[in-house]
Amino acid sequence: MKILAIHGSPLTTRSTTRRLAGFVLEGAAEAGSETEMLDLCDLRVMPCTACDACSLNGVCVNDDDVPLVFERMKEAYGIVFASPVYIDNVSGQMKIFFDRLADAIHYQLLAGKYGCSVATTHTSGGDEVVAYQNHVLNYLGVIAVGGLSVATGGNAETFDAAEISARALGKKLADAIRNGFSDPAQEEEITGNREFFKDLVIGNRDFRTEEYERWVRMGWIR
Numbered sequence: 001m002k003i004l005a006i007h008g009s010p011l012t013t014r015s016t017t018r019r020l021a022g023f024v025l026e027g028a029a030e031a032g033s034e035t036e037m038l039d040l041c042d043l044r045v046m047p048c049t050a051c052d053a054c055s056l057n058g059v060c061v062n063d064d065d066v067p068l069v070f071e072r073m074k075e076a077y078g079i080v081f082a083s084p085v086y087i088d089n090v091s092g093q094m095k096i097f098f099d100r101l102a103d104a105i106h107y108q109l110l111a112g113k114y115g116c117s118v119a120t121t122h123t124s125g126g127d128e129v130v131a132y133q134n135h136v137l138n139y140l141g142v143i144a145v146g147g148l149s150v151a152t153g154g155n156a157e158t159f160d161a162a163e164i165s166a167r168a169l170g171k172k173l174a175d176a177i178r179n180g181f182s183d184p185a186q187e188e189e190i191t192g193n194r195e196f197f198k199d200l201v202i203g204n205r206d207f208r209t210e211e212y213e214r215w216v217r218m219g220w221i222r
Contacts, residue, residue, distance in 0.1 A: 002034045003078035008094030012039040017120045021082035023163045027170025040093050054103035056207045066100045077177045081133040085121035107211045111141030114176040119149045145176045
């Protein structure tokens with residue numbers, strides 16, 4: 001039962017956000033999960049060029065590390081998104097990565113997984129960034145079990161006080177994977193997204209036959 005954290009701060013191992021995500025993983029590990037952390041800024045992640053090639057064959061024209069990251073995401077049962085707040089949004093590195101998940105979103109390749117999100121900030125924007133990251137999880141067909149933001153104000157004690165909450169979030173994620181978790185509002189949103197993406201899947205059925213047939217088996221196309 002693996003849980004993967006994807007961390008988007010350019011500070012990598014010196015990042016406060018990484019420490020917070022680490023607490024989440026420690027809580028999940030205490031609940032019996034295997035865990036892994038990936039630092040996006042140690043990897044080569046190219047921007048999306050909007051060429052739409054991935055829709056036709058599922059393969060991006062960029063030759064970088066995103067396919068390796070996505071394979072780890074597919075192998076995991078739970079996904080944690082972690083980003084610092086940069087001008088009231090995720091880091092640029094995280095946003096570029098999210099844009100590269102378009103094919104996974106359109107074809108709902110991670111449906112059925114669970115996740116959560118964390119963010120750190122000096123003063124403001126943390127809750128909004130957590131909500132945005134969880135929104136991306138929903139786009140992927142992933143149910144978010146919660147999130148945590150920490151506004152440090154430059155005070156280390158404020159951050160340290162969040163450790164208990166972060167560990168609890170990790171335990172909640174592990175429990176959701178093991179026992180299930182339901183949120184009708186998220187489930188309704190995910191269903192609506194699939195209805196929207198359905199036309200693309202049908203339109204590309206001659207190119208993406210396996211994905212089209214998977215949608216039929218799942219009952220998403222009738």
